[in-house]
Amino acid sequence: MKVDATWNAWPVVGAAVLALTVWWWLRSRARAPFFPGPKGLPVVGNIFNLPKPGKEEWIAYAKMGNELGTDIVHLNVLGSHLVVVNSAKAANDLFEKRSLKLDWILGFLPYGQKWRNYRKAFHEHFNPTTVHQYKPLEVKSAHQLLFSILTAPESFMDSIRHMAGHTIISIAYGIDVKPANDPYVLTAEKTLHSVALAASQGGHLDMMPWLADMPWWVPGAGFKKVADECHHYGVEMLEAPFAAAKAAVAAGKAAPSVATSRISQLDANSSASDRTMAKILPGNVYLGYPYGVIQTVSAIQTFFLAMVLHPEAQKRAQAEIDSVVGTDRLPDFDDEDSLPYVKALVKEVLRWHPVVPLAIPHRLEVDDVYDGHLIPGGSVVLGNAWAMLHDKSVFPEPSRFLPEHFLKDSDLFPDFAFGFGRRACPGRYMAWHSVWIAVVSVLAAYDISPAVDEHGQEVSPSEDYRSGIVSYPERFPCRIKPRTKTAEDLIIATQNIVS
Template sequence: MVPAFSSSTWHSILLIGITSFVLNLWIKLNKNKNLPLPPGPKGYPVIGNMYGLPHRYPWLAYAEWKEKYGPVSSFTVLGKTTIILNSLQAAKDLLDNRSSNFSSRPRMVMADELLGWEWDFAHMPYNERWRKHRKMFFQYFQPKYISVFSPFQRKMAITLLDQFSASPADFIAHIRQYVGSVVLHAAYGHEVKSDNDFYIRSVQRAIEPLIHAIHATGSFLVEFMPALKHVPAWIPGASFKRHVETDSQKVRDLRDIPFKGVKASMADGSARRSFVSDNLDKTTPVSKEDEEVVRNCAAITAALITAWVLAMAHYPEIQKRAQEEIDQITGGSKLPGHDDIDTLPYLQAVLLETLRWHSVAPLALPHQALSEDEYNGHRIPAGATITVNAWAIFHDEEIYPDPFRFNPERFLHDGKISFDRQPDPTFAGGFGFGRRICPGRHLAMQSVRMVVSSILATYNISKALGADGVPIEPLIKATDGVVSHPEPFMAKITPRSKVSIQLIEDAKMDLFF
């Protein structure tokens, strides 16, 4: 039976209830305010760590911070906090398990607002616009669909084998042409004819400025004082504005020119099947918003394949074992096909180890904390930038013993791929974390498997020889930047046998019949 309270008593109870709710909410929202930030280098009043941050190969400096400050560290510049995650556990705890709070992107003034990369959905904040872009991209490039690209991947792999025969010293350019061909064909139906292709050069021109804009730490003051983006280019100290005036046009060209080319070819009936043409060729009219999504999503890198070549030059015994596995499947009488890949566990382990051994994206793209959070007794402010050090994860001796050694065996058990002992690098930082994991990873790995298996079936990779006949030791060193390539190196690429040469010739003939 409900007690018969007076009106004033009910008002008091209601007031107490509201007060209790507000108090609990205030406590919940402010419980982290007194917690310290993760440890990090000591800064100065107001400006924080504006000076002294690493500008070159920052992942190496951040890895050293792990030894000094622990797996999670931080720095602050003009009130803007960046959290560095140097461990796989921290990255999974935050970016995977708390993905609803850590799936956005921080404001990137230089990259997005000045250079103009805001159209790339990899840069977009976590909102409905991003979800629409990602959904369209993932539906087209999901594993069960990408087999449609296999015939073209095979065609371009055969072209690369032929190029290796004609000019093996230019193997890096040939690899870039292969990768560019696959991506541009899948996106726009464009077939690259040479490494000097207009679209390939457009990609290179647009990407170069971006490499220096992401993870720029203190390189660009405009990141911490966005109002500076409005200053005239002639003002002393505003050299960044003079650069973006030309660089931003390169970014717009990368997005717009191939897209307009597809629309023109669709109009005259000459368009090849591609991501753009398939998504624009609808029975219902395409809205301007949908057209933007298609254009933006359409816009892999050769770094992984180049790193694999470097590894094969250094580890001939691993190359030989991978070749023996392929020969057992093909009998040495054909090139491996798409359906053969799943029967080549050692080859798959070699590529997984390449992804770990050479961090293609050592820091990847940063995440952002949407709201205040706490991790292991430390405060993560709302709006903080979250940077994962994939290089530190892949070189963590506790999860990848002897990390600087190229060892595919770490992903094999009883002759099968296994991640019981050491984690899959695909999900340990190779392609990002959480809801922002790269949706193009399936196409990327399929393209890599196709061309690498074809090269192993027909060629030997070894160290180049100097004029004195002495092998030249290829340097194992990575370039700086968002995407890290091996530093240019020389390698000797020779046909395995006369049978190998004939395999390539036969494969070329098959392309015409």
């Protein structure tokens, strides 16, 4: 008797499907559950729950966690996983204690021996001891900022960017940049803008890797066009200043710098990796993983915004400076420990609006279970620094600008403003010095107040910030005037100009 093979196969197929379903159900029951997250849709998951780019995503993620009653939020995006960490404890556990399981999706190098070599090299130039050698240059840059503001107070935000660029490029390459429109600064500005934009647009690439094969005009793949621009500017930034430093060394006219130090160590027997290190290390000094200069720029711009909105903090800081430093000179680094309120004010600037509010995304290499919940391998993990620095159990009234947050405990520091774990900003000590000397110098020399309209009424600026991997305050107007004629004379004297 002939048997219909097709017909008899159906029970076998059905049994296999049933067995597979039961196996998957048992496996999923045996695994730890995901962290809470918003309810998603079939197939696309939580793609419509993601904050809109450019809309202060860090606040949206913090609100999402509060509504769900969890410090860690899990989102499923087209079958991939995004985990947002909103608490300091969880960030410490995941980014510090378990960092061997994490790899950065936006870092310049993956974790490994090469990364360790670069980190060690960075530490040689920017550890807490060696950064003191850069203080005279940071003072010079702060004084240049004071003079630039005096000549063009309406362009103070541009002056801040130029001051930071001057400091970092001088330290990295020994190049004394022009007072305005310096080509090295302009190229670096374009590079930083492209890096920030590409990272903010392409940050979810690991969750949706198929976007890498799509043309740039496909929705969601626009970051590829920006990435091309980033590459172009990045090559220009890396090559041009290094060539200038190398020529200066050859001519015996090089100023001390990271590039000068590395180039001087090269000889005919130097390896290819040493030569690569000599070129890439000073370039990364500016980009700073990606802090560096952008940490300084954003923090000082935030300081000006805070002084416009909170004149009482400005007056108290100025009173402390007048009492300790006097009015016949400008402050210097020797005054730092004698100005506790100013130090607390600078810490509050870093806390109030952190420069990198969502830090840099991590990618989990293997499955991990934390606090009884599963974080699947391949998940993109975001550390919400903004949420941690606005934890009201640590910082009462966190939305207010209150230097008092750091006065009771002088050892308290807004660490998360500089990143997490072994990938924390390697230039954070120098960044602190640059921000502190700029802030104390401006406070000693200028009064900062709201702008006025055509009717003489004060105009209060908004607190809007540009989103992306790096957050800057939107441009805002304000009035900046020398506090006294003596202060104006001190500013002019820093440039060896007779008034």
